[in-house]
Amino acid sequence: MPYGPTPETSTAQAPPATTPRIIPPSPRPNRPARALRYAAPALLAYGAVRLFGLLVLVLWSRGEHRGVWHLLAESWDCDWYLKIAGNGYAHTLGTQVDANNLAFFPLYPLLIRAGGVIAPEPRGSVGLAISVSCAFLAAWGIFAVGDRLYGRRTGVLLAALWGSLPVALVQWMGYTESLFTALTAWALYAVLTGRWIWAGSLAALAGLTRPTGAALAAAVSLSALLTLWRARQRACQEEGGHNRVRILVGALLAPLGWLSYVAWVGFRLGRWDGYFAVQKLWRNEWDGGVGTLRVMYDLLAVQRPQLFLTMVTATLLASVALFVLSVGDRQPLPLLVFTGLLLLIVLGSKGVYFPRARFVLPAFPLLLPLAAALARARTHVAVTVMVAAAVTSAAFGGHMLLAWMGPP
Numbered sequence: 001m002p003y004g005p006t007p008e009t010s011t012a013q014a015p016p017a018t019t020p021r022i023i024p025p026s027p028r029p030n031r032p033a034r035a036l037r038y039a040a041p042a043l044l045a046y047g048a049v050r051l052f053g054l055l056v057l058v059l060w061s062r063g064e065h066r067g068v069w070h071l072l073a074e075s076w077d078c079d080w081y082l083k084i085a086g087n088g089y090a091h092t093l094g095t096q097v098d099a100n101n102l103a104f105f106p107l108y109p110l111l112i113r114a115g116g117v118i119a120p121e122p123r124g125s126v127g128l129a130i131s132v133s134c135a136f137l138a139a140w141g142i143f144a145v146g147d148r149l150y151g152r153r154t155g156v157l158l159a160a161l162w163g164s165l166p167v168a169l170v171q172w173m174g175y176t177e178s179l180f181t182a183l184t185a186w187a188l189y190a191v192l193t194g195r196w197i198w199a200g201s202l203a204a205l206a207g208l209t210r211p212t213g214a215a216l217a218a219a220v221s222l223s224a225l226l227t228l229w230r231a232r233q234r235a236c237q238e239e240g241g242h243n244r245v246r247i248l249v250g251a252l253l254a255p256l257g258w259l260s261y262v263a264w265v266g267f268r269l270g271r272w273d274g275y276f277a278v279q280k281l282w283r284n285e286w287d288g289g290v291g292t293l294r295v296m297y298d299l300l301a302v303q304r305p306q307l308f309l310t311m312v313t314a315t316l317l318a319s320v321a322l323f324v325l326s327v328g329d330r331q332p333l334p335l336l337v338f339t340g341l342l343l344l345i346v347l348g349s350k351g352v353y354f355p356r357a358r359f360v361l362p363a364f365p366l367l368l369p370l371a372a373a374l375a376r377a378r379t380h381v382a383v384t385v386m387v388a389a390a391v392t393s394a395a396f397g398g399h400m401l402l403a404w405m406g407p408p
Contacts, residue, residue: 038152042143042159043136049163049390050135050172056394057169057401064402071173073124076407078174080104082123085112093269093277102265102278107208107257108176127174135171135178139163141185142364148192149332150372157382158371162364164389166311167357169397170408180209181362184216184338188365191223191334196246200224200253207257211279212359215341217255223334224251284351291350292316308354308404311396315357319343322366329372335365358408 036043061068074082080101090100108130115126139159147155162181163171171178183206190199203220207213224247231244266274279285299305299313323339346359360366374382400408 039140039143039155041152042156043139045156045160045386046136046139046163049160049386049393050168052390053169053394053397054172057398060398060402066402069124069128071401073122073128073174075173075401077104078124078127081109081112081127081174081176084109085116085123085127089268091268093271093274093281095281097281097283100278100281102268102275103282103284105176105207105209105211105213105261107205108179111179124174128172131174131178132172134182138171138178138182138185138364141182141189144189145185145192145335145365146368146371148189149368150375154368154371154375157374157386158364158367160386161367161371161374161389162361164386164393165357165361166315166393166396167361167400167408168393169400170358170361173408175358175408176209177358177361180206180213181364183209184362185364187216187220188334188338191220192332196224196250197253198250200250203254204257207255207259208261209257210362211258212342212345212362213258214255215338215345217258218341219334219338220254221251222337224248224254226333279351282351284349286345286348287350289348292347292353292356295353306404308396308400308406312354312357315360316347319360319363319366320347322369325369326366329369331365331368335368339363339365354406355408 057071058068061071072078081104084101084104084106089102089106094100108127111130112123112127115130116123119126119129139162142162143155143159145155146158162168171181183202187199187202187206190196190202199220203213203216206216228244228247228251262275265278266272268274269277271277296313296316299309305313320343323336323343326336326339342360342363346356374385377385
């Protein structure tokens with residue numbers, strides 16, 4: 001999607017206001033080369049953070065006599081996606097726990113299969129290349145959203161912060177988080193700039209990538225319908241008939257990906273609730289957060305938790321606090337709906353606990369209050385915070401794959 005500087009965002013300093021600003025889209029799209037040059041500081045900052053994390057992992061893994069390529073491309077869920085790309089999906093529900101691959105959404109393995117036509121075996125390399133490429137596309141989209149709302153400096157810091165999260169190493173693994181975040185970031189940017197068909201199409205693809213695509217679909221569709229309702233209430237001609245059709249089409253497109261896969265699983269298994277039956281076998285059921293609170297209580301008050309689980313708990317609690325700050329900062333509705341619903345899905349499930357820090361990786365708008373605060377801070381303060389975040393992320397990334405000894 002074309003993106004580049006507008007007159008209001010071309011300056012280096014962020015605005016002093018604490019509330020986000022939404023700038024009307026330029027009448028003519030910027031050329032891709034100019035857009036890339038404008039986003040280059042964010043992409044370079046993101047790449048530097050992640051390369052540092054990768055370097056720490058390589059040095060750490062040598063001491064442990066572990067293979068880095070296998071850890072990044074073939075371990076845990078990576079292997080599930082590679083097997084789906086090679087052999088397809090199961091035809092029956094079965095009764096075995098944590099064994100039915102219909103729980104994994106199809107877009108990423110389809111891309112691996114398509115990439116295998118260009119670059120055959122090993123498929124793990126194809127999957128890893130897709131993830132890393134999508135990670136940079138995600139960083140670009142995250143920068144675009146941050147720049148549009150708060151200015152270029154905030155956009156750069158937002159992308160770097162996303163790359164400095166405790167489990168950010170997953171972004172450069174054969175997982176779906178990078179693909180999903182890229183689709184999410186550009187879909188939300190499309191909503192902010194009034195490109196509704198783009199927004200609906202990208203949300204539909206996100207719905208084919210992860211279960212939490214339902215949160216993005218709801219954000220796009222609700223924002224589109226609210227835009228139509230407001231235009232009607234104002235009884236003005238700001239939204240022409242042609243544009244209203246595009247808004248409605250975007251609203252209808254957004255949930256199609258998620259709904260299509262859920263319906264397909266039901267048809268494949270011969271029962272309307274087939275997808276939810278599969279999730280039940282993976283112990284993923286929504287209970288309103290009772291199970292999550294119970295695990296948190298056990299970890300914080302009863303047990304002596306492992307470091308990785310402590311980090312997961314801290315990440316979830318910080319996510320809730322950042323959502324409250326985001327509401328206070330009056331972020332645009334589509335961002336709040338997406339992050340709010342994603343947190344509701346992640347925290348409201350009584351499924352496995354340890355991957356939940358990874359599940360909230362795509363909720364990058366939660367980092368906007370931090371990025372905006374750092375953009376207003378003195379340069380040496382921002383640099384100190386970012387270096388500390390990068391070092392912490394690298395340490396937790398190595399611990400996650402080499403010491404935790406479980407799925408990320």
